Amino acid sequence: MSLELINPDDLPVPEMYTQVVIATGTRMVFVSGQQPESRDGKLVGHGDFAAQARLTFDNLGRALRAAGARPEQVGKITIYIVDYNRDVHVPIIEEAQISLFGNHKPANVIVGVAIMSPGYLIEVDAIAVI
Numbered sequence: 001m002s003l004e005l006i007n008p009d010d011l012p013v014p015e016m017y018t019q020v021v022i023a024t025g026t027r028m029v030f031v032s033g034q035q036p037e038s039r040d041g042k043l044v045g046h047g048d049f050a051a052q053a054r055l056t057f058d059n060l061g062r063a064l065r066a067a068g069a070r071p072e073q074v075g076k077i078t079i080y081i082v083d084y085n086r087d088v089h090v091p092i093i094e095e096a097q098i099s100l101f102g103n104h105k106p107a108n109v110i111v112g113v114a115i116m117s118p119g120y121l122i123e124v125d126a127i128a129v130i
Contacts, residue, residue, distance in 0.1 A: 003075055003129065005105065016094050017108040021075040023129035029067040033080065033123040034059040035116075046119045049089065053096035056122050061100045069128040072104040080123040084112030093122075 006020040007013045036044050036052035037059065045051030064071060077097075081089050093110070106126075116123060 003073070003106075014105075016090075016097060016105060018105045019107070021107045023075045025073075025129035027130050029064070029069045029073075029126075029128040029130060031060060031063045031067070031126040031128070033078075033125040034063055035120055035123050043117075043119050049121050050092045050095075052121050053092050054099065056124050057096040057100040060124050060126055064126065064128060067128070067130075069130050071101045073128040073130050074101070074104070074106045074126050075129055076107045076127045078125050079108060079110045080113050080116070081110060082113055082115060082121045084110065 002024050004022040004024075005018040006022065007018060008020065011019050013019075034056050036055040038044050044055050060077075061071060064074070079093060081093075089110075
Protein backbone atom coordinates (compact mmCIF):
# COMPACT_ATOMS: atom_id res chain seq x y z
CA MET A 1 0.00 0.00 0.00
CA SER A 2 1.15 3.48 -0.70
CA LEU A 3 -0.26 6.94 -0.23
CA GLU A 4 0.97 9.80 -2.35
CA LEU A 5 0.39 13.09 -0.51
CA ILE A 6 0.14 16.16 -2.74
CA ASN A 7 -0.17 19.84 -1.92
CA PRO A 8 -0.48 21.50 -5.36
CA ASP A 9 1.60 24.63 -5.90
CA ASP A 10 -1.49 26.71 -6.61
CA LEU A 11 -3.26 25.77 -3.34
CA PRO A 12 -2.32 26.70 0.23
CA VAL A 13 -0.24 24.20 2.21
CA PRO A 14 -2.31 23.27 5.27
CA GLU A 15 -0.70 22.51 8.61
CA MET A 16 -2.79 19.50 9.68
CA TYR A 17 -3.88 17.80 6.48
CA THR A 18 -2.94 17.22 2.85
CA GLN A 19 -4.93 18.72 -0.03
CA VAL A 20 -4.85 15.54 -2.20
CA VAL A 21 -4.17 11.91 -1.28
CA ILE A 22 -3.73 9.23 -3.93
CA ALA A 23 -4.03 5.71 -2.51
CA THR A 24 -2.83 2.47 -4.06
CA GLY A 25 -3.47 -0.79 -2.27
CA THR A 26 -5.41 -4.01 -2.23
CA ARG A 27 -8.00 -3.39 0.51
CA MET A 28 -9.99 -0.42 1.68
CA VAL A 29 -11.03 0.00 5.30
CA PHE A 30 -14.02 2.18 6.18
CA VAL A 31 -14.21 3.04 9.87
CA SER A 32 -17.55 4.25 11.19
CA GLY A 33 -17.68 7.44 13.20
CA GLN A 34 -15.85 6.92 16.46
CA GLN A 35 -17.13 8.74 19.51
CA PRO A 36 -15.82 9.54 23.00
CA GLU A 37 -17.14 6.31 24.52
CA SER A 38 -15.61 3.85 26.93
CA ARG A 39 -15.50 0.17 26.05
CA ASP A 40 -18.94 -0.31 27.64
CA GLY A 41 -20.48 2.42 25.45
CA LYS A 42 -20.62 5.18 28.05
CA LEU A 43 -19.84 8.80 27.20
CA VAL A 44 -16.50 9.95 28.64
CA GLY A 45 -15.65 13.61 29.28
CA HIS A 46 -19.12 15.12 29.43
CA GLY A 47 -18.68 18.83 28.61
CA ASP A 48 -14.90 18.48 28.13
CA PHE A 49 -14.09 18.81 24.43
CA ALA A 50 -10.37 18.05 24.86
CA ALA A 51 -11.04 14.81 26.77
CA GLN A 52 -13.62 13.77 24.19
CA ALA A 53 -11.27 14.55 21.27
CA ARG A 54 -8.43 12.50 22.80
CA LEU A 55 -10.66 9.48 23.42
CA THR A 56 -12.30 9.74 20.00
CA PHE A 57 -8.92 9.60 18.23
CA ASP A 58 -7.79 6.79 20.58
CA ASN A 59 -10.93 4.85 19.63
CA LEU A 60 -10.23 5.50 15.96
CA GLY A 61 -6.76 4.01 16.43
CA ARG A 62 -8.26 0.91 18.09
CA ALA A 63 -10.74 0.49 15.22
CA LEU A 64 -7.95 0.76 12.65
CA ARG A 65 -5.83 -1.84 14.48
CA ALA A 66 -8.81 -4.23 14.58
CA ALA A 67 -8.90 -4.01 10.76
CA GLY A 68 -5.16 -4.54 10.43
CA ALA A 69 -4.64 -0.92 9.37
CA ARG A 70 -2.07 1.56 10.64
CA PRO A 71 -2.70 5.30 11.09
CA GLU A 72 -0.29 6.12 8.26
CA GLN A 73 -2.53 4.14 5.88
CA VAL A 74 -5.47 6.48 6.45
CA GLY A 75 -6.21 8.55 3.37
CA LYS A 76 -9.17 10.57 4.67
CA ILE A 77 -10.91 11.49 7.90
CA THR A 78 -14.07 13.47 8.58
CA ILE A 79 -14.40 15.26 11.91
CA TYR A 80 -17.87 16.22 13.13
CA ILE A 81 -18.03 18.85 15.89
CA VAL A 82 -21.03 20.17 17.79
CA ASP A 83 -21.23 23.99 17.71
CA TYR A 84 -17.92 24.24 15.82
CA ASN A 85 -15.72 27.23 16.67
CA ARG A 86 -12.44 27.25 14.74
CA ASP A 87 -10.50 29.21 17.36
CA VAL A 88 -11.58 26.95 20.21
CA HIS A 89 -11.70 23.55 18.54
CA VAL A 90 -8.86 23.45 15.98
CA PRO A 91 -5.92 23.55 18.45
CA ILE A 92 -7.51 20.73 20.48
CA ILE A 93 -8.22 18.66 17.36
CA GLU A 94 -4.65 19.16 16.15
CA GLU A 95 -3.25 17.80 19.42
CA ALA A 96 -5.54 14.76 19.38
CA GLN A 97 -4.88 14.12 15.68
CA ILE A 98 -1.09 14.28 16.16
CA SER A 99 -1.36 11.79 19.04
CA LEU A 100 -2.71 9.20 16.58
CA PHE A 101 -1.18 10.17 13.23
CA GLY A 102 2.12 11.82 14.22
CA ASN A 103 3.45 13.57 11.11
CA HIS A 104 1.02 11.76 8.76
CA LYS A 105 -1.58 14.21 7.46
CA PRO A 106 -4.53 12.50 5.78
CA ALA A 107 -7.01 14.54 3.78
CA ASN A 108 -9.69 15.79 6.14
CA VAL A 109 -12.77 17.87 6.51
CA ILE A 110 -14.32 19.38 9.63
CA VAL A 111 -18.10 19.55 9.69
CA GLY A 112 -19.93 21.66 12.24
CA VAL A 113 -23.14 20.02 13.40
CA ALA A 114 -25.95 21.31 15.59
CA ILE A 115 -26.27 18.25 17.82
CA MET A 116 -25.41 14.57 17.97
CA SER A 117 -26.39 12.44 20.93
CA PRO A 118 -26.79 14.55 24.09
CA GLY A 119 -23.39 15.36 25.61
CA TYR A 120 -21.37 14.17 22.60
CA LEU A 121 -19.18 16.92 21.13
CA ILE A 122 -17.07 15.11 18.49
CA GLU A 123 -17.10 12.14 16.13
CA VAL A 124 -14.43 11.05 13.61
CA ASP A 125 -14.63 8.53 10.78
CA ALA A 126 -11.84 7.32 8.47
CA ILE A 127 -10.96 5.61 5.22
CA ALA A 128 -7.71 3.65 5.00
CA VAL A 129 -6.09 1.72 2.16
CA ILE A 130 -4.00 -1.32 3.08
